[in-house]
Structures are given as structure tokens and as C-alpha cells.
Amino acid sequence: xxxxxxxxxxxxxxxxxxxxxxxxxxxxxxxxxxxxxxxxxxxxxxxxxxxxxxxxxxxxxxxxxxxxxxxxxxxxxxxxxxxxxxxxxxxxxxxxxxxxxxxxxxxxxxxxxxxxxxxxxxxxxxxxxxxxxxxxxxxxxxxxxxxxxxxxxxxxxxxxxxxxxxxxxxxxxxxxxx
Numbered sequence: 001x002x003x004x005x006x007x008x009x010x011x012x013x014x015x016x017x018x019x020x021x022x023x024x025x026x027x028x029x030x031x032x033x034x035x036x037x038x039x040x041x042x043x044x045x046x047x048x049x050x051x052x053x054x055x056x057x058x059x060x061x062x063x064x065x066x067x068x069x070x071x072x073x074x075x076x077x078x079x080x081x082x083x084x085x086x087x088x089x090x091x092x093x094x095x096x097x098x099x100x101x102x103x104x105x106x107x108x109x110x111x112x113x114x115x116x117x118x119x120x121x122x123x124x125x126x127x128x129x130x131x132x133x134x135x136x137x138x139x140x141x142x143x144x145x146x147x148x149x150x151x152x153x154x155x156x157x158x159x160x161x162x163x164x165x166x167x168x169x170x171x172x173x174x175x176x177x178x
Contacts, residue, residue, distance in 0.1 A: 023140070026133035029071055029081035032056035038136055039069070042143060054078040062088040062123075063150025072126075086111075086125040086146045090154065094161040095119035104156065110142075111149045123153050 021027075021038050029035075032048055036058050039046035047059040051070065055078045058069040067088035074081040096115065104113045111125040125146045127139070 021136050023135060023137040025136050027129060027136055027139050028131055028133040029073075029084050029129035030079065030131075032058065032071060032081070035069065035084070035139070038139060039143070042140060050078060055081065062086065062147045063152075063154045065090060065150070065154065067150070082130045083126060083128045086127070086143065087122065088150045088153075089116065089120060089122040090157055091118075091120050092157050092161065094157065094164055096121055096157070096160065100156065100160070104153065108149050108152065111146055113153065121153060121157065123150055125149075 020041060021034060025034075027035055027038065036046035036048040039058060039060050044060045049057050049059055051057045054076075055074045056071045059066070060069060061067050065088055067086065070085040070087060071078075071081040072083045072085060096119070098115075101113050101115060101121070111123050114122050114124070116122050123146075125142065127134075127142055129139075
């Protein structure tokens with residue numbers, strides 16, 4: 001095979017680069033693939049999947065831990081969603097107190113911290129993305145703010161564990177969408 005044939009073969013085998021989504025473009029929750037592309041543009045995983053209800057979801061990460069973007073208020077076939085939830089859960093030996101959770105929620109805006117049935121912290125941020133949509137820049141700001149708050153949660157958990165001389169965070173908690 002000649003040089004031209006090798007180049008053509010290489011071009012066919014290489015995945016096509018996705019076009020960058022500009023900051024001024026509008027995003028709606030009805031565009032999960034476009035949202036996943038923006039997440040990848042932020043340097044994070046953006047694996048588009050489908051949850052147990054048939055709605056889209058995006059596997060990604062926040063604060064150094066696996067997280068997910070859940071899509072809400074979708075049609076029965078998983079299309080035309082109206083909003084998303086950025087979410088991360090941290091499995092830990094040290095269980096936060098309600099006072100710690102309340103203090104976090106009073107200090108941090110937008111995201112909400114709660115405890116799951118095992119007492120592990122779950123941080124969530126709901127974002128309305130109905131038509132006409134929000135700009136990529138606004139979504140990016142929300143994503144980065146949530147990531148900062150997830151990092152603050154990890155630091156809070158690590159400090160609490162160190163104070164009790166417990167082992168560090170042991171696992172990521174699988175989080176259901178409800």
C-alpha cells in the first residue's frame with residue numbers, strides 16, 4: 001500500500017473530532033449528546049448512557065469522584081427532557097451530622113447536600129434547561145461551581161475523618177436518580 005493509501009486508511013480509522021460547541025450556543029435538556037460534548041470540552045468524562053427509566057444520563061466526575069448528570073421531566077421515550085441534576089455521592093466511614101449538613105447548605109449556594117439511607121453524603125444541583133435554553137457559558141459556570149462545591153464536600157469529609165482518625169474515603173456511593 002502506498003503512502004497515499006496509508007494516509008487515507010488512517011483518516012478512516014481516526015474518530016472524527018467533534019466540533020467545539022461555542023460559549024454562546026444555547027443548550028436544552030432535550031440535547032443530551034450536546035451536553036455530553038460540552039462536558040468533554042471541560043476536560044471531563046462525558047459518557048452518554050440511559051438510566052433504568054429510559055432517560056438519558058451522563059457519567060462524569062466532580063470533586064475528583066465519579067458523578068452523574070441525570071435528565072428529568074422527559075417524555076416516556078426519554079426525549080424532550082426539561083432539566084438536569086448534577087450529582088455526586090461519597091461513601092465514607094465517618095457519617096456527617098445533620099449540623100454539618102445544615103452548615104454546608106447554609107454556606108454553599110445552589111447545590112444541596114443530603115444524606116442517603118446509609119448516612120453517606122449526596123450533593124446535587126438541579127438546573128432548569130427548558131427551551132429556549134441556557135448558554136454554554138452559563139452551563140459551564142454551573143458545572144464548575146458544582147465541581148468546587150463537590151471539592152469542598154470532599155475536604156469536609158476528609159477533615160471530619162481525620163479528626164476521628166478514621167480511614168479515608170473508601171468508595172463512591174452508587175446514586176440512584178430518585
